Amino acid sequence: SDTFTSLSSIKQLFYKEGLTVKTIEEMLNSQQLESNPFMKSLHESLRENQQLKDEDLEVHLHHPTSTFLLIKGWYLARKNLQSLIDVNALETKIGLALPDLDDYTGSATAIIRIQKTHRISTDHMRIGLVNGKQGRPIDDENDMVVMATQAMALRCPGLALKWLDGIKKKSLSVVKLKIEIMEKIHEKLGCSGDAEEIERCVKQRDFEWLSDDRPTTIKYQELCRGDMIVEESKKSLLYCRYAKGRDIPLPIYKEEVHNVDPHVAIFYDVISDAEADHIIRHAFPGMFRGLVGNSTLRQSSDQRISKVGWLFDNVDTLIKKLSARIGDVTGLNTVYTPVRSPVEAMQVVNYGIGGQYEPHLDFYEDPEMLKNVNPSLQDTGDRISTFLFYLSRVHLGGATVFPKLNVRVPPVKNGAAFWYNARPNGEHDKRTLHAGCPVVLGEKWVANKWIRERGQEFYRPCPLDKEAIDG
Ligand SMILES: O=C(O)CCC(=O)C(=O)O
């Protein structure tokens, strides 16, 4: 049901828990079904949630193992309810789609992704300890099997073996899975002998982080956990500056340049808490799963785990004001117009458990995609730059990274990332490949403003020197 793809949907599950339980009880009673056994097990599985006070709730949901277990609890409840009541009718009544199998496996995959990206050991993840923050422990052996299976799917046999090691009940399927995992690992480590000898050899080595990832994926993960080295020669070119704003929340704001060519920067304090909240509140009702692909095939995929919504300048005066502010700080033309608009409307994004947007380019390239746009964007060219507000506090993960530039922009609340996707001479700049890293702790909301080619002729003029850079 795509619950796991945004924290806002996950929160709905939590907030509507009382209503959902009550509605289930009513539906069971009206069918004269003996509701006791089911309700008892439901209350049992939700007990942990119900002990939480409202204030703790948010904190709780900002933790991946707790989120995983919340989704799992409701996935199982939905599954068990299917033979008792009309689940679709229940979902209509509560105005919420309950998690299904895809949500359960999707959130297990998220746990593995978080582990491999941030090197969080299985021993820690199992007890719910992530970077010193305590969440609920994952102590059900069925979950451990699912984790091992998803770890294999994510090319991490080392993590798969670690998860499987926590299982005491060795069923036939577990034994089979273990053989598959051991084959992958001993291939990599070159251990030989009979099964026991191989196991001994493997266990003597540090095998947890063995993976089959491609170098580009490894680079992405390194940047996400901030584990990279910036050369001194490059560092010496970087700078930051204070500038006077017009209607910025503070009279002054700061720009920090993270890369000179192409220009990548972060602006601090360019939106207020109240403005960020306004965006989140207004975008939420109309959000849907973010898609990837080209003009012939747009689909949902693990490449992009988030929900998105759009806010328009001609409907919301705050959005209009923010567009003008983006113009002030970037020097570009950002006045939204009904035809030939130099900017797009604002795209608001909320990530889910382990939510990410894998390395991609923001421009379309595909001419069909450029034709296939809403009327205001006909004949406006491609996306020459991106302005990305960070609207919420992310405690771990969620940086915006540029693998080809070795650049990591931290998602600082009320700040904004800004970069050019095209060279001053108009060519697409593939060095701007970038990604939104998996969110580990906290909640990530961003708002994108894409600036189009048309309408910038006097603001970012085409240079006489074809090789010129921004400066
Ligand atoms: O969330 C991020 O940090 C990056 C988002 C992004 O690149 C996009 O939405 O196109």
Ligand SMILES: [Fe+2]
């Ligand atoms: Fe992007």
